[in-house]
Amino acid sequence: MTKNSNNYCVILAGGKGRRLWPVSKEKFPKQFVDFFSEGRTQLQQTYDRFLRFIPQENIFINTSKEYLDLVREQLPEVPDDNIMAEPIHRNTAPSVAWATHRIGKLNPKANIVVSPSDQSILNSETFQRNILEGLEFVAQNNHLLTMGVRPTRPEVGYGYIQEGEYSGTDEIFKVKAFTEKPDEKFANMFVESREWYWNTGLFLANVQCLTACLKECLPVVFRNFDESVKNFTIEEETAFVNQHFPSYPNLSIDYGVLEKSDNVYVMKCDFGWADLGTWHGIYEVKSRGDGDNVIVNSDVLIENSKNNIIRLNNGRLAVIDGLEGFIVAEKDNVLLICKKENSSALIRKYVNEVRLKKGEEFV
Structure with missing residues (x-):
């Protein structure tokens, strides 16, 4: 064109x-x-x-x-x-x-x-x-x-x-x-x-x-x-x-x-x-497996769980049972587990708290 x-x-x-x-x-x-x-x-x-x-x-x-x-x-x-x-x-x-x-x-x-x-x-x-x-x-x-x-x-x-x-x-x-x-x-x-x-x-x-x-x-x-x-x-x-x-x-x-x-x-x-700047946005756009879970490039055994999004470090295995509507996200030295609903506001709060209490290396 x-x-x-x-x-x-x-x-x-x-x-x-x-x-x-x-x-x-x-x-x-x-x-x-x-x-x-x-x-x-x-x-x-x-x-x-x-x-x-x-x-x-x-x-x-x-x-x-x-x-x-x-x-x-x-x-x-x-x-x-x-x-x-x-x-x-x-x-x-x-x-x-x-x-x-x-x-x-x-x-x-x-x-x-x-x-x-x-x-x-x-x-x-x-x-x-x-x-x-x-x-x-x-x-x-x-x-x-x-x-x-x-x-x-x-x-x-x-x-x-x-x-x-x-x-x-x-x-x-x-x-x-x-x-x-x-x-x-x-x-x-x-x-x-x-x-x-x-x-x-x-x-x-x-x-x-x-x-x-x-x-x-x-x-x-x-x-x-x-x-x-x-x-x-x-x-x-x-x-x-x-x-x-x-x-x-x-x-x-x-x-x-x-x-x-x-x-x-x-x-x-x-x-x-x-x-794609939010976890919920990523959850909506990606294809979902059993229980409407979205697993992003992660090795996971999951049972009795639904509506979750999971993203872990390479080489890590997670076993998850009985979880509903959560974000499980890991990178380097931080693991986040929080409710998916209203996660944008929650994560802003967490980032500020972690910076104040734990330092810049975690954010």
Whole structure:
């Protein structure tokens, strides 16, 4: 197929992967792990997915400096100028601001899709069609566009999008409201109402619209740079970011831009989505054996047990009897056993407690 030279992709790969602890740890987080022994890591699979319909030179990777070598090792075909390594951890809004600045100078007509690096997409053809339809929509409209999927359970670890008025185009609707990580009561209400969709973390916009929206929520860092350096080089921009990136707030794109804008739309999608950043997401997407147990690359004898997900160290044998609805996950020096329900919130708590009581080597 002919790839549109105005279409760009930014893959966010700087997260610490805490929700998949202990298999994902801060020194080697989930996006760099081949979780299911498929031959490609989550980051590599995300890159492969977009390479089918986005020009290779238009795919950018945003990460942290501490993961730069991992990105280069796993994606050697990506030029250095297409890898943006932040000097310190911030949330996604500053990451997107940097990528938008670089792409905007390369192509003022750019249409950008921003994607997490830890997703499962079951129907790649539908995914490609939806993303290309979305890029066409934002090319013609100065709107932000999110991709939503109908929830299958009241997951408290996801964001939710409420459908509003129909846009008149495809399955695209104005967003009525956003809610990030609701409690169980509200999550149940959202699922039952059928008005709310999971926020996949995929969003699209043309570069001019996205730049304007980011100006509303972030300090004037890049505006000052553009006023002082008219025709910057990549090296000058990177040096400026290394110096000034700490002045950015720790702000997510969802909270900083999407939730505060009245110019956001959602496309209702059905490409078979799961967030591989959570244990429950992995449980949903993987095939299940007897008793609806998911055993990931592990040697297990299991009886009288159901609805569990198990992932152990290589060379370890587990014998499990009478367990229902649990996560059993082991990596190096940590073994986690906890209820699968509401595990995202529980694991955040555990990681913080372990860091305080036992030290950094365990997280």
